[in-house]
Amino acid sequence: MKMYELTDAYARLVAALDDCESEEQAEAIIAEIDAVSSDMSEKANNYAMILKNIKADADELTAKASIFKAEADRLTAQAKAKENRAKRLKEYLTSAMLSAGLRGISTDIGKFYVQDTTSVDVLDAWEVPEEYTTPQPPKVDKTAIMKAFKQTGEILPGITIKITSGVRFR
Numbered sequence: 001m002k003m004y005e006l007t008d009a010y011a012r013l014v015a016a017l018d019d020c021e022s023e024e025q026a027e028a029i030i031a032e033i034d035a036v037s038s039d040m041s042e043k044a045n046n047y048a049m050i051l052k053n054i055k056a057d058a059d060e061l062t063a064k065a066s067i068f069k070a071e072a073d074r075l076t077a078q079a080k081a082k083e084n085r086a087k088r089l090k091e092y093l094t095s096a097m098l099s100a101g102l103r104g105i106s107t108d109i110g111k112f113y114v115q116d117t118t119s120v121d122v123l124d125a126w127e128v129p130e131e132y133t134t135p136q137p138p139k140v141d142k143t144a145i146m147k148a149f150k151q152t153g154e155i156l157p158g159i160t161i162k163i164t165s166g167v168r169f170r
Contacts, residue, residue: 003047006040 001009013033020026097105097114104113122128145159155161 001039001043003040003043006036006043010036010040 010033013029013036017026017029017033020029093112094114097103097112102114104111125133145156146161149155149161
């Protein structure tokens with residue numbers, strides 16, 4: 001039987017126990033409840049073994065992920081170093097060309113041009129007129145709200161406290 005079938009059978013038997021009319025019926029129902037409980041216990045034991053296997057697989061994948069993350073971090077750092085080196089070479093070439101008064105240089109494989117670009121640096125965001133800002137929603141500190149709820153029991157406006165149930169296995 002599946003776990004939900006065992007659960008339904010257990011609930012039906014408990015209800016039938018309340019409605020039984022004789023001691024023999026009650027004993028028979030109690031025997032069936034014991035059998036269903038035993039089946040549920042066996043099912044739960046099987047669940048425990050499956051959960052342990054899944055947890056072991058998850059732990060193994062997490063370990064592999066950390067190895068891959070370390071390698072990805074190493075390769076990302078290597079790529080960043082190469083990007084920075086290319087940036088420094090371009091800055092050096094730009095400086096040399098501007099010092100020499102050159103706006104372009106032709107090579108065998110391409111041409112270099114000095115191109116002027118413009119950008120905005122914000123010195124103080126509070127001084128910028130509102131029409132040039134983008135409104136941002138407030139960031140809610142859920143940890144502080146939960147701490148306040150646990151201390152006072154008060155549910156703040158705009159907040160609900162959600163309680164979820166889950167099975168723990170040791």
